Amino acid sequence: MKLIQAPGLPAPAGHYSKAVEANGFVYLSGVLPQRGAADPASDSFDTQCASVFDQCEQILHAAGCGFSDVVQCTAYIVGVANWPLFNAIYARRFGVHKPARAVVPVPELHHGFSVEVQMVAVAKP
Known part of the structure; x- marks a missing residue:
């Protein structure tokens, strides 16, 4: 490991x-929006998603991978009403690549955030 x-x-x-x-395989832990000087939980849902996907991309790159290597993604979102916006943001990030995915609406997440994402990618030899 x-x-x-x-x-x-x-x-x-x-x-x-x-x-x-x-x-x-590369297993990414759940990623929450990055904490900055201001309260990130007050950021808009799409800003929080951007932060999460930016971090996932950095972690994947550190492992020698990218979004095209992701085979499974699980997203936890606060409120089912955010599902269409999440889906649109996700589609922009992944483009034509369509890994297996689960989107799980939840009542709340740690620190008051609205989105958390974990991924599994194929490791590069």
Whole structure:
């Protein structure tokens, strides 16, 4: 098992890794919007999604992968009403690539955020 660290991103606040490479796959932990000086939970849903996908891209690149290598994505979103906007943002980020996906509406997420995403990608040899 190889631990993946993403330069430029803060270290995880809990007892976990940003990502782990094992058995030919890269497993990204759940990614919340990046915390900045202001309260990120007050950012719009699309701004939070942009932050999450930017971080996922950085983590994937640190592992030698990209969005085209993602085989599965799970998204947790607060409120089913955000589903169409999430779907549009997701489609822009992935383009023609369509990995397996689950979108799970939830009542709340940690720190008051509105979106959390985890992914699995095929590792590059």
